[in-house]
Amino acid sequence: MKILVCVTSVPDTTTKITFTDNNTKLNKAGVTFITGPYDDYALARAVELKEKTGATITVLNVGEADSEPVIRKCLAIGADDAIRVNAEPTDAYFVAEQIAAIAKENSYDLILMGRESIDYNGGQVHGIVGEMLGIPSISPVMLLDLDGDTAKITREIEGGKESLEAKLPLVLGCQEPIAEWKIPNMRGIMTARTKPLKVVEPTGTDKLSTVASYELPAPRGAVKMIPADAAETLIQLLHTEAKVI
Amino acid sequence: MSVLIFAELDEGKLKKSSQEAIFYGAKVAEMLGTSATAIIAGAADNTELASAGKFGATKVLHATDAKLNEPNGMAYATVVAAAAQQEGSKVIVLAKSSLADAMTARLAGKLKAGLAANVIELPNVSNGFVVKSSIYTGKAFAFNDLKADIKILAIKKNTITPEEKDASAAVEAFTPTLNEADFAISVKSTEKSSGDILLPEADFVVSAGRGLKGPENWSVVEDLAKALHAATACSKPVSDLDWRPHSEHVGQTGLKISPNLYIACGISGAIQHLAGVNSSKVIVVINKDADAPFFKSADYGIVGDVFDVLPRLTKAVQAL
Numbered sequence: 001m002k003i004l005v006c007v008t009s010v011p012d013t014t015t016k017i018t019f020t021d022n023n024t025k026l027n028k029a030g031v032t033f034i035t036g037p038y039d040d041y042a043l044a045r046a047v048e049l050k051e052k053t054g055a056t057i058t059v060l061n062v063g064e065a066d067s068e069p070v071i072r073k074c075l076a077i078g079a080d081d082a083i084r085v086n087a088e089p090t091d092a093y094f095v096a097e098q099i100a101a102i103a104k105e106n107s108y109d110l111i112l113m114g115r116e117s118i119d120y121n122g123g124q125v126h127g128i129v130g131e132m133l134g135i136p137s138i139s140p141v142m143l144l145d146l147d148g149d150t151a152k153i154t155r156e157i158e159g160g161k162e163s164l165e166a167k168l169p170l171v172l173g174c175q176e177p178i179a180e181w182k183i184p185n186m187r188g189i190m191t192a193r194t195k196p197l198k199v200v201e202p203t204g205t206d207k208l209s210t211v212a213s214y215e216l217p218a219p220r221g222a223v224k225m226i227p228a229d230a231a232e233t234l235i236q237l238l239h240t241e242a243k244v245i
Numbered sequence: 246m247s248v249l250i251f252a253e254l255d256e257g258k259l260k261k262s263s264q265e266a267i268f269y270g271a272k273v274a275e276m277l278g279t280s281a282t283a284i285i286a287g288a289a290d291n292t293e294l295a296s297a298g299k300f301g302a303t304k305v306l307h308a309t310d311a312k313l314n315e316p317n318g319m320a321y322a323t324v325v326a327a328a329a330q331q332e333g334s335k336v337i338v339l340a341k342s343s344l345a346d347a348m349t350a351r352l353a354g355k356l357k358a359g360l361a362a363n364v365i366e367l368p369n370v371s372n373g374f375v376v377k378s379s380i381y382t383g384k385a386f387a388f389n390d391l392k393a394d395i396k397i398l399a400i401k402k403n404t405i406t407p408e409e410k411d412a413s414a415a416v417e418a419f420t421p422t423l424n425e426a427d428f429a430i431s432v433k434s435t436e437k438s439s440g441d442i443l444l445p446e447a448d449f450v451v452s453a454g455r456g457l458k459g460p461e462n463w464s465v466v467e468d469l470a471k472a473l474h475a476a477t478a479c480s481k482p483v484s485d486l487d488w489r490p491h492s493e494h495v496g497q498t499g500l501k502i503s504p505n506l507y508i509a510c511g512i513s514g515a516i517q518h519l520a521g522v523n524s525s526k527v528i529v530v531i532n533k534d535a536d537a538p539f540f541k542s543a544d545y546g547i548v549g550d551v552f553d554v555l556p557r558l559t560k561a562v563q564a565l
């Protein structure tokens with residue numbers, strides 16, 4: 001059983017986002033980068049499967065050198081080796097191309113990743129990878145169990161969930177509650193330092209989209225407070241002032 | 246060359262978000278000097294399909310194969326790709342949804358298309374093809390320059406307000422060749438709360454957090470939601486505690502919604518929660534703690550006990 005877990009290195013969820021260079025670059029000053037929270041779920045489930053079935057886990061990141069701390073942390077949590085494709089991950093198709101190229105060389109049984117990265121929120125890479133490899137893709141996956149080469153999956157749908165079955169190999173976009181996030185222990189951190197991390201250059205140069213510039217949302221106006229003993233006024237204001245109801 | 250819109254059905258009816266997508270697609274078609282065609286898969290009657298015309302589509306391709314009656318992202322991608330090829334479409338528009346997400350990614354892979362997700366405005370076609378989208382979970386926007394020959398725009402709810410006109414679309418049956426491989430995933434069972442307003446589609450949302458103290462207290466939330474015809478939502482701790490289903494969880498790791506009105510009850514407003522709701526048009530916060538950070542991001546606030554305030558709001562709505 002070979003599992004590929006694709007991870008992103010993204011600003012911590014509490015980050016206040018700002019931009020530099022005339023709004024063309026993320027201001028990384030003072031920003032803590034973390035493993036994408038959804039990717040963390042994918043990795044945690046992979047580690048559980050490894051503990052149960054003896055799988056090997058390769059972590060893959062499409063990113064620049066500054067994403068290596070995130071990759072090392074994934075190794076500390078339980079991945080066996082890692083590959084970094086040395087490129088800025090700005091375009092979903094481009095990132096998918098890199099993942100597909102690595103997957104074609106190594107034929108994984110499962111390719112897991114988060115349902116979306118929390119920077120661009122596209123939620124598309126797993127599907128494009130599936131298409132490129134000609135195998136099914138499923139997202140967002142809440143539960144994953146294996147029975148031989150059949151995956152039993154629960155996926156969230158609007159207003160509920162559905163139970164699915166499909167044969168491996170599969171590409172899955174994961175989310176809670178597929179597994180509990182794992183925290184690396186000291187032994188994991190020590191061994192992670194010597195686990196192999198291979199850096200490869202990207203294949204293809206198809207960036208089908210680029211970001212011309214960024215913008216921050218306009219701040220909301222001041223909050224209008226309504227005394228609790230006149231709570232009914234709120235409904236009037238929503239009706240006559242905000243005109244939303 | 247027409248702009249192609251992937252429109253979804255919910256129990257045989259055109260989804261509200263798809264009406265928005267059709268209207269948006271028709272506007273883009275106008276900008277490009279072409280027409281708008283909708284591609285719809287699954288069972289629906291002709292009157293319903295033709296109603297796409299009200300929102301600006303002149304033609305509807307109806308994929309009638311019974312195998313498509315169950316939503317299937319992979320098979321729908323095959324259908325939409327075939328439709329795009331038949332129509333020579335260079336721009337494909339759809340509304341974000343769990344089905345659309347699954348379909349779009351496969352489609353982008355098939356067509357090698359430039360893709361912008363969470364689009365919130367009409368594109369600027371004066372110099373290239375630039376679309377504004379929401380990124381960093383609503384904390385910022387990006388102006389995406391789509392360079393590929395074929396472009397896919399996945400629009401967020403409330404990107405555009407559809408205006409209806411008195412027109413109907415010509416409906417044509419569409420029967421592309423389906424791939425057996427697209428049916429490799431078998432659906433064993435589906436659990437769906439029926440009759441409720443779907444959260445991602447809802448114009449109004451009443452949401453509650455740990456301030457409600459327990460799942461048995463949700464009736465005050467549900468009553469207000471019912472009076473407003475709103476969907477109910479919840480914070481992450483509430484879904485983690487299993488007080489409410491995960492499909493109601495809004496925030497950084499849950500659904501990102503953009504309704505006209507979001508009422509947060511007993512939710513303190515952690516930045517991760519705000520990320521999922523900050524593109525709502527109007528935000529109301531009700532919390533007994535005057536220092537709850539959420540008040541800073543709200544349009545209207547009430548410092549008070551939700552068990553006192555909510556029933557009074559419900560009555561006031563009923564009296565409107």
